[in-house]
Amino acid sequence: MSEKVYLFRRRTRALEPEQLQALSEYLEIEGEPVKTDEALALRGENRALVYAQPCARLAGQLFYVDQSTAWGEVIKKSVDEKHALDWSHRLIEAAGLQPDRSRDEDQRLEFDLVSFPTEGVVFDGKERRRVNVATNVRSQIRLNEIPVVGPRGKVRMLFKGTRTPVMMLVGLWDSLEVYEERDLVSENEVARAVQDRLTDRKACGERTYNLNDIRLVYFAGEYEGGPDLLAPEYHVEVEHRDPAYRGKDPIQGPRQVIRLPAYR
């Protein structure tokens, strides 16, 4: 018997201008909110904060940028990871953007934030030197043990040397409800489908690629009309043989991610 998987309908919060104004104090932006049917926005001198309202392409996403510091600049010290994590938790809570943890057994949601440093490398023609670049905060979201990824299924914060981030993207939902229960396509079937798609008649059955990875995810992409669904899909990473390479030792070839629906 096939394993089952749920498709969820997502509900997104509508934010009021006063709520955006309250958030702007956390981010130290001065300005009056602009309101349209699609979004709320607030703009300061070097900073801007935007929230996409329900039914917009990025419905439910809060996005902030600060252009007073170059994001690619090497810095002596970025903020510590604990500060970045605590600040991010406080902001999401203050904004009321945490996803609802339903008591429904059909949706077991795990939501965590982690912080980690990012290092760059500088090369002066002689030596490579690791350098501080930023402190990052990233979400780890799993729904019924399946990772949720995509621009409307993540939290990303980028901190440089100051206590507020230079970039913030919070793409979450208010609540989910089961839309449909469907059969889950197995990994074996997905591997076969990829093989069918990549079979090369000219190479006479010779396989010119390797299947590197198969990931089952809920992909929270842009809203495209109709019910706002969170649906499972497979991301299959394949690596092709480099058609230009004439050497004997194998080298890394061009890779590609093929997206396939995970339900029928």
Place this chain on the structure above:
Amino acid sequence: MAKELGVEWINNYDCLNQLTHEHEDAGGFYDELVHHDGWVGLFNWGNSAAWEEDFKRPSKGGTANSWADAADLVYFTGHGSPWGFYFRCDIPDDSLVESDHYSGPTNGDLRLGLQDLEWLALEVCNTLQLDATRSGVNLDVFDRWADAFQGMHIMCSFTTVSLDLATPGRYFAAFLDGRWPSVIFGIPSSLIGRIPMKVIDAWFAMASQTQPAPYEAAVLYANTEGTDTHNDYIIGHGHVSPDPRPGAANWFSWTWIPHAC
């Protein structure tokens, strides 16, 4: 000052698997800057019209001086690997714009900025992967791409795979010219104006807006005495550093910065 851009894209590969959205991806980039920001579109070549020799240095028989290095800003989307980015196999000159150490230590195709190019965006997989191994030897991103910088400021790409999507080009361009509140969020420019972003920041913002975890974008930029390319905006929207010319001062450096999507 004329500001000129070019794009090349390939969906219809003959020696690699097809891609789907590259015409929309590169086309979105081209349309946004040409139609909304006053850029001159020098070229928009796709599939069989996109030629590898457009990026190859003249000393190897290429025509980069007439194409990639004749523009200020170039965007390519198609297949990539740590060793370069790929074209069809039936076009001039060959199917790969190769890095150094691919077919020889100094046989790389890219030597850019000798003429005009400041910014090269490669919306492809793995090109700026930090490490890559060949015959048991690690050849890092500097071994492979440092000599490409002959005045070029910044190269933008990915260290990992990335999804084949329609939106990255348009979004990157909108972050660059400041129309992103309108293009991405639907707020009329008349209400909020333009909010242009630095080239590196725009690339990272685009990557976070379009690509899922655990993928990773990256930039590689060059600097020397008197330059600060990491602060570059595109022409017309803020500071643009002088060109970092190798040998112009007693130091030169390349900086590689990753960004988790």
